[in-house]
Amino acid sequence: MQKLFGALALVASFIANDVFAKEVVVYSSRKEHLVKPLFDRYEEKTAVKIRYITGDPGPLMSRIEVEAEKTPADILFTVDAGNLWQAANKDLLQPIKSPTLTKAVPAHLRDANNRWFGLSVRARTIIYNTKNVKPEDLSTYEALAAPEWKGRLCLRTSKKVYNKSLVAMMIARHGVEDAEKVVNGWVKNLAAAPYSNDTKAIEAVAAGVCDATIVNTYYFGRLLKKSADLPLAVYWPNQEKSGVHVNISGAGITKNAKNPEEAQALLEWLSSDEAQKLFASLNMEYPVTADVQPDAKVAAWGTFKQDPINVAKAGELQAQAVKLMDRAGYR
Numbered sequence: 001m002q003k004l005f006g007a008l009a010l011v012a013s014f015i016a017n018d019v020f021a022k023e024v025v026v027y028s029s030r031k032e033h034l035v036k037p038l039f040d041r042y043e044e045k046t047a048v049k050i051r052y053i054t055g056d057p058g059p060l061m062s063r064i065e066v067e068a069e070k071t072p073a074d075i076l077f078t079v080d081a082g083n084l085w086q087a088a089n090k091d092l093l094q095p096i097k098s099p100t101l102t103k104a105v106p107a108h109l110r111d112a113n114n115r116w117f118g119l120s121v122r123a124r125t126i127i128y129n130t131k132n133v134k135p136e137d138l139s140t141y142e143a144l145a146a147p148e149w150k151g152r153l154c155l156r157t158s159k160k161v162y163n164k165s166l167v168a169m170m171i172a173r174h175g176v177e178d179a180e181k182v183v184n185g186w187v188k189n190l191a192a193a194p195y196s197n198d199t200k201a202i203e204a205v206a207a208g209v210c211d212a213t214i215v216n217t218y219y220f221g222r223l224l225k226k227s228a229d230l231p232l233a234v235y236w237p238n239q240e241k242s243g244v245h246v247n248i249s250g251a252g253i254t255k256n257a258k259n260p261e262e263a264q265a266l267l268e269w270l271s272s273d274e275a276q277k278l279f280a281s282l283n284m285e286y287p288v289t290a291d292v293q294p295d296a297k298v299a300a301w302g303t304f305k306q307d308p309i310n311v312a313k314a315g316e317l318q319a320q321a322v323k324l325m326d327r328a329g330y331r
Contacts, residue, residue: 024262026052027060029078030249034282041278042269048262057083057161064092069256074263077119077251080161081109082168084116084250085315093252098264104271104289108310109248118248118311119270120279121286123304124166125244126235127220128212129205138235141170141214141245145185153189154201154210158325162198162216165314166245167321172313173242176320183328194331199223206230221284221297236304243307247314248288 028035032054039050053060057078064071064087076087087093093115101117102110109118126138132152144153156163170179191210195201198219205213206227217234224230236244251270253263269275276287280294293299 022046022048022259022262024048024050024074024259024266025072026050026075026077026251026266027064027073027254028052028054029057029060029083030054035077037282038270038275038278041275042266045269046265048266050266052077061087061090061092064254065090067256071254071256072258073254074257074259075251075253075266076116077249079122079247079249080165080314081118081248081250081311082161082165082315082318084111084248084252085312085318087252088113088115089315092255094255094257094260096253096264096267098268100268101271106288106290108306108308109246109288110250111252111312112310116250116252117267117271118250118288119267120249120276120283121288121306122247122249123217123244123286123306124162124214124247125217125304126212126237127202127205127215127232128235129208129210130231130233132208132211135233135235138212138237140238140241141166142174142182143237144212144214145182145189149185149189149212151189151191152211153186154191154204154213155186155194155330156198156201156213156215157194157196158322158330160197161318162247163214164318164321164325165247165311166214167325168314168317169245169307169309169311171317171320171324172309173307176324180324180328183325183330187328187330202232206232217298217301218284224297234301236302238307239305242309243305246286246306246311248311249285 064073088111095114105117198215201213202215202220202223204210251267253260257263273292276289276292280287284295284298286294
């Protein structure tokens, strides 16, 4: 009988530990190899268990919406402010009261109502062929619409959210009419049909199909890891006025989170210097906090001024951007 009671007590202990163990569930559109090292490190530091499900942003948001109050998701972690804006607009995220996050994340990289925060920065800039283009030939995104660039420009498809956000931010700065003139000029200057991804667009520039393209810098960094001798370089456009177009990967706490305190603690850690250094090295992105330096290879590309318009505009104006690109024939 004593052995029986002992066994029952042991079982009860396991159950209690399971019930009261701290856990955070993350729905992530970031690839597993980019989030697992971060989550593993946090588990080591805190003994908080992180369960995560990866997928595309749209389906993950739909899943949270359908699951409603029954959702196991505590955090939505995704790329592009346009996606985060959509999640907040669908009332899937709750406001976060965190002095730590508001101090670490610049105002233009977070929601005005603190429902989501940027956790890494991605710069969408110009990559050019150093054999055919001199830095002084370049100036702004808008200048690539000029007649002298006819037959010299490559772009990624407009279907990708990165370009939807770029055009949305141009609308925010210039208005629909002027932004449309720029996109029309880009389309007229294309050397080839838009490419399916940034890497292919960069490879086209390296091969001499075109002289310049607009891409996220980490695609350039990945390609250089494979082929360091490519005739390519980074140019930071719009430095005299608006600044480089930036976007984010970021996260928010779901409206029906079961573990909101643990979720907030995780987000706060992700904004810490330790986590920001990991972010910077894992995908060659830029830290969101000003105190942390980017990876040495990334830092070698030089510094730049960011566009200070709040990245939420990428979501607010995305529908207008899609219509504009359709009218311009940008496919």
